[in-house]
Amino acid sequence: MIEIKEFFLKRSNSYNYYKTNYNKLLKENELLNLKLSEYEKECPICGYKGIDFRPYPQIIHKEVECPNCYSHERHRALYLFFKERPDLLRKGYKFLHFAPESMFYDLFKNREEIDYYPVDISDENPFIREIVDIQDIPYEDDFFDLIYCSHVLEHVVDDKKAISELKRVLKPSGTALILVPINGIAFELPYDETKTLENPQYNTPELREKYYGQDDHLRLYGRDFKDRLIDAGFKIVSDDFIRNLGHEAVDRYALIRDENIFECVK
Ligand SMILES: [Zn+2]
Known part of the structure; x- marks a missing residue:
């Protein structure tokens, strides 16, 4: 079985393509057992892990709300900030x-x-x-x-x-x-x-x-x-x-x- 990254890169170099077509591709190719971690989103507050956060009306960023704890980008960022700065409290x-x-x-x-x-x-x-x-x-x-x-x-x-x-x-x-x-x-x-x-x-x-x-x-x-x-x-x-925090964290935690x-x- 090929690696998921390789599979999707073969089809398209676009991460957006991957996201848009994920469900379809998943069914078509029985990819259920492949590793998704590289693409996974994570909420640092509640520990939610999944393919995506929810969009939110009127906001330009497409990945806003955690479906589990309803945190938005700024909440996740602030949580990380407080974690890094125990000296403030x-x-x-x-x-x-x-x-x-x-x-x-x-x-x-x-x-x-x-x-x-x-x-x-x-x-x-x-x-x-x-x-x-x-x-x-x-x-x-x-x-x-x-x-x-x-x-x-x-x-x-x-x-x-x-x-x-x-x-x-x-x-x-x-x-x-x-x-x-x-x-x-x-x-x-x-x-x-x-x-x-x-x-x-x-x-x-x-x-x-x-x-x-x-x-x-x-x-x-x-x-x-x-x-x-x-x-x-x-x-x-x-x-x-x-x-x-760097590109990887911004992407993983869906921050702005x-x-x-x-x-x-x-
Ligand atoms: Zn959450």
Whole structure:
């Protein structure tokens, strides 16, 4: 029996061809016993292994959602990030987590050695400890050792105020991990990718969907997003964790290579 790689390469050098035709080819050629590991996807969070992740509406990346734990690319990337950086969560650390996602809540809630603050603007999120408006954070200056805020700022009216609040409550020795969807990376909309698009006239769900890619987003960030962090006084320690994981990991875990995890200090 020939090796699966050789078999598919014979038919086509295209990995996409392989993916599209996998089921058909599998039946036709009784390949059930061949090794698939080389092509296999893996979710580092829940351990799911399979041919593919699920696509997700409106998002340009085709392999988004884990069919088992519903993680998206950024969750898998952040999981790998946290795994690599245990220094960010030492004993006694205060950790502010905005709009906690279930898979991360599960990861942090039982870590009794850390002081965990999962918070949200609404009490609809079952995983929260307190209702917190990110534009007016009810904690004192220099309070948190770690802040994690992913895909929140695009929903917030005054994101500049929100970023300055994040900086205010972060300890001088602390770290803030900030992610937003950026045009040309998370979205592919036909507007200048270098500049954030924001227009008060785009004030209906339809217009927001058209210009910002999602009806509850209040702007479409461009690659200038990091200037908002810098203008607020943050220093960006790194933003290329995912790219540095290398092609193989990006492919296996279905990550977005250019997605930035902004690791900020003040
Ligand atoms: Zn998963």
